[in-house]
Amino acid sequence: MTMFLDLIDRVLSHEGGYVNDPRDPGGETKFGISKRSYPAVDIKALTRPQAIAIYERDFWQRVQGDKLPRPFVFQALDAAVNHGIGNAVRWMQRAAGVADDGYIGPMTLAAVGRSEPADLVLLFNAERLEFYAMLGKFDVYGRGWVNRTAGNLRYAAQDN
Incomplete structure (x- = not known):
């Protein structure tokens, strides 16, 4: 935590x-919490602590953040928030060189643990950028998405 x-x-x-x-x-x-994903939440009245609780329960726990290497874990969390758990997990698996089944099990955790963290971050973010480039809304939001990833690479340099 x-x-x-x-x-x-x-x-x-x-x-x-x-x-x-x-x-x-x-x-x-x-705070990144959308009405589409959380229809029962009063988005306009959502507080920062409520958003943080959602992120901890629905994203951090689902990517098993406490079991991921410190230099990599932020990348997985941010991608899960921005792209969904399934995409983030599959990119993690591809970066670690295991089958991308979207499930974080012992094989995925072991492969991530064996990976060089800097390489894992680079391969993961390559997957993320390729995903962004395929999206139909890239012309509208692409600059922001690329800037987000650039910022995350700067965080990775701090974390490594």
């Missing part, structure tokens, strides 16, 4: 405050 608390501010720095951009398929969003 301590590592999560050290890293969540990074995620929130990417996500920002309340937005309701009609071009965004997530719809109404605050």
Whole structure:
């Protein structure tokens, strides 16, 4: 949990405050929590502590953040938030050289643990950039997505 608390501010720095951009398929969003993903949440009234609790429960725990190497874990968390758990896990698996089944089990954790953290970060972010480039909304949001990834690579340099 301590590592999560050290890293969540990074995620929130990417996500920002309340937005309701009609071009965004997530719809109404605050702190990166979208109405589409959380229809029962009053997005406009969502507090920062509530958002942090959602991130810890629905993203950190699902990517098994406490079991991932410190130089890599932020990358997995941020991608899970931005692209969904399944995509983040598959990219992690590809970067670690194991079957990309979308499930973090003992084989995935062992492969991640054996990987050179800097290489893992680079391969993971290559997957992420290729994914962004395929999205139909790249013309609208691509600059922001690429800047987010560049910022994450700077974080990786600090973490390594």
